[in-house]
Amino acid sequence: MSAKRLNLFPITADVNRHDHLVLGGCDCAALLRKYGSPLYVFDEATIRSQCQEYMHEFKSRYRDTTAAYASKAFINKAVAQIIKEEGMGLDTVSGGEINVARAVGFDPVKVFFHGNNKSEAELNMALDWGLGRIVVDNLHELELLNRLAAGRKIKANILLRLNPGVDPHTHKHTTTGILDSKFGFPIGTGQAEEAVKKALLLKNIVLHGLHFHLGSPISETAPYKQGLEVVLKFAAAMKAKHSFTMKELSPGGGFAVRYISSAEIPPVSSYADSIVSNLIALTSKLGLPKPRLIIEPGRSIIARSGVAIYTVGSIKDIPSVRTYVCVDGGMGDNIRPALYEAKYEALLANKVNARNTRKITIAGRYCESGDILIRDIAMPEVTAGDLVAIPVCGAYCVPMSSNYNMVPHPAIVMVSAGRSRIIRRRQKYSDLMKYDISGKS
Numbered sequence: 348m349s350a351k352r353l354n355l356f357p358i359t360a361d362v363n364r365h366d367h368l369v370l371g372g373c374d375c376a377a378l379l380r381k382y383g384s385p386l387y388v389f390d391e392a393t394i395r396s397q398c399q400e401y402m403h404e405f406k407s408r409y410r411d412t413t414a415a416y417a418s419k420a421f422i423n424k425a426v427a428q429i430i431k432e433e434g435m436g437l438d439t440v441s442g443g444e445i446n447v448a449r450a451v452g453f454d455p456v457k458v459f460f461h462g463n464n465k466s467e468a469e470l471n472m473a474l475d476w477g478l479g480r481i482v483v484d485n486l487h488e489l490e491l492l493n494r495l496a497a498g499r500k501i502k503a504n505i506l507l508r509l510n511p512g513v514d515p516h517t518h519k520h521t522t523t524g525i526l527d528s529k530f531g532f533p534i535g536t537g538q539a540e541e542a543v544k545k546a547l548l549l550k551n552i553v554l555h556g557l558h559f560h561l562g563s564p565i566s567e568t569a570p571y572k573q574g575l576e577v578v579l580k581f582a583a584a585m586k587a588k589h590s591f592t593m594k595e596l597s598p599g600g601g602f603a604v605r606y607i608s609s610a611e612i613p614p615v616s617s618y619a620d621s622i623v624s625n626l627i628a629l630t631s632k633l634g635l636p637k638p639r640l641i642i643e644p645g646r647s648i649i650a651r652s653g654v655a656i657y658t659v660g661s662i663k664d665i666p667s668v669r670t671y672v673c674v675d676g677g678m679g680d681n682i683r684p685a686l687y688e689a690k691y692e693a694l695l696a697n698k699v700n701a702r703n704t705r706k707i708t709i710a711g712r713y714c715e716s717g718d719i720l721i722r723d724i725a726m727p728e729v730t731a732g733d734l735v736a737i738p739v740c741g742a743y744c745v746p747m748s749s750n751y752n753m754v755p756h757p758a759i760v761m762v763s764a765g766r767s768r769i770i771r772r773r774q775k776y777s778d779l780m781k782y783d784i785s786g787k788s
């Protein structure tokens with residue numbers, strides 16, 4: 348088996364003598380027999396190694412770094428437990444994510460809370476649980492948080508989310524750093540300065556530092572440099588004008604991963620090099636103290652660990668036009684191709700070494716023409732019952748899944764050292780009606 352063929356798959360990926368894909372020491376065909384189809388398989392070793400790589404690459408260059416996993420990429424109790432064991436922080440954006448952290452006994456001080464429209468109930472939850480930092484996005488939130496903290500006679504620990512006006516060249520749905528965005532206080536309009544002034548005045552707010560997040564996935568390092576330049580210049584101006592000391596700084600997350608073999612993505616070390624060297628050079632130049640650096644990788648921690656495995660059913664061949672190979676999942680469990688025109692590769696998990704002989708289109712099972720997982724991919728002969736494995740499905744597939752067409756969510760298993768364990772059971776039809784009150788009018 349050429350290692351190249353498996354290079355997008357988890358680090359434990361292998362092929363056995365039956366020509367089956369093996370993940371974490373488990374035969375994927377056997378996993379599907381045991382847990383059903385479709386199936387999301389997560390490789391524990393890959394998650395841990397990504398956590399360690401991020402912490403190593405940043406901390407070895409800049410000791411005062413906190414790496415907080417952006418849980419929106421995919422969180423459940425099993426993943427939160429691994430992140431906790433690896434000693435990372437956790438970036439959350441909702442009461443739901445905060446509750447998963449609580450359920451596994453995550454240290455609240457290591458939890459960051461983001462969001463452009465946090466509810467009063469969520470802010471109360473954050474204050475009551477003593478979350479490390481609330482990343483305040485707008486004036487409404489700043490005032491509300493001050494009031495809620497005053498009611499408890501405590502101080503809320505915050506960062507301000509700024510909008511530096513930098514384009515990271517990502518899909519427009521995932522670009523956040525440009526001026527015309529719902530996120531953060533724009534620096535260019537003077538609104539960021541107003542926010543700093545206000546935060547310094549409010550009695551129940553402690554402003555620890557500044558935050559920006561440009562978008563996702565960012566496959567260049569230059570936008571981080573540009574963002575740092577804008578935000579650090581702003582920090583220096585705020586120091587001079589309002590005696591504000593920036594003790595903490597976050598350039599967010601957004602680090603890219605390779606979804607297809609031909610993509611050129613900087614290694615983690617390049618992102619770390621660029622961010623750290625620019626941070627050190629610019630703070631020295633501007634006479635700023637060295638802040639604690641907070642990074643928020645989500646996709647790059649979890650994406651490669653996850654593989655979606657589907658079973659082929661119907662095959663529709665339209666002579667001289669296209670062959671649609673239909674699988675038992677699709678946009679309900681992976682909306683990314685439909686939403687962002689995201690590109691994926693695939694192989695047959697039960698015939699890994701079979702030679703590619705034709706071009707096919709892998710279509711989902713949902714009632715929508717846009718439900719195409721991969722258009723025009725070279726594959727071997729495919730027949731009903733074959734298993735299609737799509738790598739790099741660990742991030743933003745499961746958490747963005749829906750029950751469109753009343754199709755239950757697939758099961759999720761974690762594999763490690765030849766063992767598999769279910770970390771989220773497959774939904775049942777009864778789950779889909781669980782919240783319906785009554786069929787009667």
Ligand code: LLP
Nearest residue numbers: 417560563599600601602643644645646743
């Ligand atoms: N920090 C903040 C403030 C964010 O908004 C995000 C992602 C991250 C960190 C983590 O970014 P990452 O390292 O995972 O790229 N659903 C889209 C991605 C949306 C990202 C939203 N914010 C997708 O499937 O590509």
